[in-house]
Amino acid sequence: MTAFILSIKSTKHIVHYDNQLSxxxxxxxxxxxxxxxxLLFFFNETNHESHRQIQKLEVHYEGIQNYVDSLGTARSTSHHNSAGLITIPPTQGKRExxxxxxxxNTHYTLNLTGTITTSEQAASKIYSRPATIKFSTDYDAPTYVDRPEQDRRGVIDGNNQQVYLRLHRASTKNGPxxxxxxxxxxxDHPSYQTYVPQAGHRECCYTAAVFNESELPEMFILGNGKETRDWAPFSGRVYNNSPLISTVRVKIVSWSFNRKKENLTTSSSTVQIHVASKLVQTSNTETFNSLLWIFGIMFLLFVILIIVILFSLKFNRNKRKSLTPPPESVPFDLTPKVLTMEMQMPILPPTISPASSGEPVEIRRVQQIATYPPIPIEEFSANLEHLKAADNYKFSQEYESIDPGEQFSWENSKLECNKTKNRYANVVAYDHSRVILRRIDSIMGSDYINANYLDGYRKQHAYIATQGPLPNTFADFWRMIWETNSTCIVMMTKLEERNRxxxxxxWPSRGTETYGSIQVTLTDFIELASYSIRTFTIAWAGHPEKREIRHCQFTAWPDHGILEHATSFLMFVRRVKSLHPCDATPIVVHCSAGVGRTGCFIVIDALIERLKYEKTLDIYGxxxxxxxxxxYIVQTEExxxxxxxxxxxxxxxxxxxxxxxxxxTYLQRLLQPIDDSSLTDMELEFxxxxxxxxxxxxxxxxxNPSNKFKNRxxxxxxxxxxxxxLSPIRGIDGSDYINASYIDGYRLKNGYIATQGPLDETVEDFWRMIWEHNVTIIVMLTKLKEMGREKCAQYWPVDRSMRYGYFIIDPLGEYHMSQYLLSEFKLTDSRDGQCRTIRHFLYTEWPEQGVPKAGEGFIDIIGQVHKTKEGFGQDGPIVVHCSAGVGRTGVFLTLSIVLERVRYEGVIxxxxxxxxxxxxxPALVQTEDQYQFCYRSALEYLSSFDNLI
Structure with a gap:
């Protein structure tokens, strides 16, 4: 025997090989x-003794990748074998x-060697002499390019606006x-999708500048009129950094070549640059004079407002009954529906409350608010428990005392020409706060839409609350979006719920639709587990100006009642906030009537903003x-x-x-002890x-007593x-039960099933679940035994078929990777002969105690599992289990969601x-070690994309 050195995972192992082996x-x-x-190679078995014949071939490779990261730092990364063992087919001769x-962009050394595992010592291997090759992989485009960042500085040159953009290099990790x-x-002309930078100026876009890799400036002035020249092989085209005259979107495109001289490009996402339609430079004197005029006008308006309020108080005391007909004589055409209990709660047509006779409503409102003052945040949780006591009795008192605000007029909603524009006859738009559209050619009612301005935290008209548009109000709705300069629509309902x-x-499902004078084009759509985001561009027909609109639809609100937990809703509110700058125009919010869920969103969004500045919350106020x-804003006590x-x-x-x-930086802070104690923010967060x-x-x-034995x-x-x-079996109590839970992914609702490791008594139920719920991928994160205790039953076949109830499982093959074992099975329903292929990933590197030292291998199996799902186009959920189905299973699910989200949103x-x-x-991610491992693994993942950290 001879010895050779085999390097695996940066550790040198002395491996003995036998010259007599094939x-x-x-x-x-x-x-x-x-x-x-x-790989092309030859192999012939020359030994006739069966115990000396090669059982498998192993591929081991090691590579070095030299590159410059996005900050200009030279780096070197090593990459090691993940291809693992290759099972040799029975045929001999030439192989591939x-x-x-x-x-x-990595220089590799690859060894291919035969192995024998001795039966006496299963962990002991004998190796044949290896065959070795060296090679360098081809270049690829960068995986990520940061989008340009708009600097706060702005430049005005005459009537042209110029913008400072911070440009970021991409890492050369994948090649120069x-x-x-x-x-x-x-x-958004369709040609934008096929535009290449060398094409020059086109209808959709143009190239403002070109830079070679070493000359890319950190700060670039967009719109300064300067020229840059391209070079071979693109025939020296000149690009003009034209002055900006309208709102545009800007991206940076990296361009490189592989060794075959094929183009490799990566585009950043775009940043929107808003350009003022008219830029005027004024002298200090002119500015001062203008300010005097402005303050003078504001003071005059303030005086007028005081007079109007005083007059209104007196007028309302004497006249408010004449403004509103009694309930039995409301002059409403009942063709529009009336919002009833079936649709949330009973709502009467707006009238004066009998209790309101007497003092003015303004005084009553002040008295009620004084009874329920703002709550200090440190007392909020205790106050909530107090309100919930005695079956929410205090809550009922508080909610019922809120002034319904019914003393305001809604004359425009009652006009005959506007009645059909109201989805519900009793949900109206108050005259004093309604959104007033521009009149169209003196058409009666053309200024009306069932929508009202609502105030946010320290901001008037922060929102527009409206009903779900009707076919005859589509044009009005989009006209409102245009005229109010709104850039964000929040939709709090599905189109249909409970078949209603x-x-x-x-909006258009694809392409462009025209609603009245507004052209609406769908440019992007992403559907996530609890909400969807659409991107539209809108334009007034015949005009060149285009605007981008974000449409955020929350889809997780149940058809009846309210959400059981607020977590997904709060994440949605924060996502809307990130898409809508605080200084922007009103957010348009609607559900069906535009009062219930719409009110919930607006109140919560405004109060989250308040938390940034105050230490109290005033929900009642x-x-x-x-x-x-x-x-009827916030329609029900629920x-x-x-x-x-x-x-x-x-x-x-x-x-x-x-x-x-x-x-x-955030992780460093979490791990620092607090005030010289041993306690860290990480512990407190967990x-x-x-x-x-x-x-x-x-x-x-x-x-249920019939199910308790099924729980590990x-x-x-x-x-x-x-x-x-599960499908219930007639006559067997609890036959529909298995200890398994549906879990939402980042994009897919019910994208995963988290379950315990099957018990001997539940293996048949496990395979029933796999079949009935169209599962094709199983991820197992435990060994069968750990620390001397059973963690999971052997529920899959190794050498021969197994049968559980109606289901037959046949082994098809297995592939030994460095971190996991991939097995393939054929699952057949013996009742009709239908079958499908199941892929089983068994992660082998999780230690019996604690967590892995590094996250690289775990991230790798997460990637391989999801690539397999995408590659085979399977629709069913991914089943994930460890022993109890909460600890390691929770880590897998957390990282799957976190890593996918960071790719789409850039946040964690x-x-x-x-x-x-x-x-x-319950209990997913069971220990603080596992929780911290999620953070560390996410950081390792980001470290592989140097320009993300």
Whole structure:
């Protein structure tokens, strides 16, 4: 025997090989790409003794990747074998094997050797002499390019506006970059999708500048009129950095070549640059004079306002009864529906409350608000519990005392020409706060839409609350968006709920639709587990100006009642906030009637803003304020309680969402001891997760006597509302139960199933679940035994078929990777012969105690699992389990969601992700070590994209 050195995972192992064993030879390669190649080799078995015959071939490779990161720092990264063992087919002679998962721009050494595992010592291997090749993978485009950042500085040159943009280099990790182009998008003409920077000026866009990799400036002035020249192989085209005359979108494009001289490009996302339509420079004297005029006018308006208010108080005392007909004689055409109990709660037509006779409503409102003053945030949780006592009795008192605001007039809603524009006859738009559209050619009622301005925190007209548009008001709705300069629409309902139409679809499903004078084009759509985001561009027909509109639709609100937990809703509110700058125009919010869920969103959004500046919350006062601007805002007591619950959660959770770039700093802070104690912010953050306690009533089926033996642990049970239900078997109580929970992914609702490791008694149920719920991928994160205790039953076949009930499982093959074992099975329903392929990932590197030292291997299996799902186009959920189905399973789910979110949004929130997961299955991410591992793994992932941290 001879010895050779084999380097695996940066550790040198002395491996003995046997010269007498058959070995691969004449190894070469072909089809080399940036991530793989095809191995060509010969192998012939020359030994006749079976115990001396090669059982498997092992591929081991090691690579070095030298590059410059996005900050200009030279780096070197090593990459090691992840292809693992290759099972040799029975045939001999010339072989081929596709090696994948290589890294671009890396110099590799690859060894191929035969192995024998001795039967006496299963962990002992004998190796044949290896065949060795060296190669370098091809270049690839950068995986990520940061979008330009607009600097606060602005330049005005005559009547042209120029903008400072901070440009970022991409890492050369995937290969050298040749040049960068700054591309300006003028509009959404379809040709934008196929535009290449070298094309010059086109209808949709133009290239403002080109720079070679070493000359890319950190700060670039867009619109300064200067020229830059391209070079070979692009024939020296000149690009003009034209002055900006309208709002545009800007991106940076990296351009490089692989070794085959094929183009490699990566585009950043775009940044929108707002350009003022007219720029005027004034002298200090002119500015001073203008300010005098402005203050003078403001003072005059203030005096007039005081007079109007005093007059209004007197007028309302004497006349308000004449403004509103009694309930039995409301002159409403009842063709529009009346919002009734079926649609939330009974609402009477707006009238004067009998209790209101006497003192003016303004005085009554002040008295009521004094009774329910703002609540200090440190007392908020205790106050909430006080209100919930005695079956919410105090809540009922508080909610019922809110002034309904019914003394205001709604004359325009009652006009005959406007009645058909109201979705519900009794949900109207108060005259004093309604959104007034521009009249069209003196058409009666053309200025009307059922919408009201609502105030936010320290901001008038922060929102527009409106009903779900009707087909005959689509044009009015889009006209309102245009005339109010709104850039964000929040939709709080599905189009249909419980087979009832709640809102008509007022946007195009694809392409462009015209509503009146407004052209609306859908440019982007992303559907997530609890909400969807659409991007529209709108334009007035025949005019060149285009505007971008974000449409955020919350889809997780239940068809009846309210959300059980506020976590997903608060995440939605924060996402809307991130898409809508605080200094922007009104957010348009609607549900069906535009009062219930709409009110919930507006109140919660405004109060979250208040938390930034004040140490009190005034839910009662803010709802009272909004009731004076639109009738029935916050429509039910249930919704009012939900606002309290949501704000309590917002206070308890704090702000834990951070930019991916700030994760390293944030993690350092979390791990620092507090005030010289041993306690860290990480420990406190994890302990805050325990504030949520589930009631025993939430585990109805799990606690059924016929199901208790099916639970591995008595304290890890599935919630009733998220449990996976099996098809019941006639005559068998509890036959629909399995200890498994549906879990939402980042994009897919019910994208995963989290379950315990099957018991011997539940293996048949497990395979029933796999079949009935269209599962094709199983992820297992435990060994069968750990620390001498059984963690999971052997529920899959190894050498021969197994049968459980109607289901037959046949082994098809297995692939040994460095971190996991991938097995393939054929699952057949013997009743009709239908079958499907199941892929089983068994992660082998989780230690029996604690967590892995590094997250790289765990991140790798997460990536491989999801690539497999995408590659085979499977629709069913991914089943994930460890032993109890909460600890390691929770880590897998958390990282899957966190890493996908950072790719789409560039932000990380481990705390809220785990909190949301725990509303679907208790105790997910079970220990602080596991929680910290999620943070560390996310940081490792980001470190592989140097320009993200």
């Amino acid at each position: 070995q691969p030879y004449n190894m070469t390669y072909t089809d080399l790409t940036s991530t793989g190649l095809k 094997w596709l090696v994948t998962s290589l890294v671009p 970059i040749d040049r960068y182009y700054v591309v300006v998008q003028l509009n 139409l709640k809102c008509d679809q007022y 803010h709802v009272t304020l909004l009731r004076a601007q639109r009738n 919704q009012y309680i939900f606002i309290y619950e949501a704000m309590n959660e917002a206070i308890q959770s704090g702000q834990t969402e951070i930019s991916a770039r700030n994760l390293f 302990k805050r997760l325990a504030n949520f306690k589930a009631q025993p009533s939430k585990f109805i089926s799990a606690n 642990l008595v304290n890890i049970l599935p919630y009733e509302n998220t449990r996976v239900c 929130d481990v705390f809220q992700t785990v909190k949301l997961l725990r509303t679907q299955r």
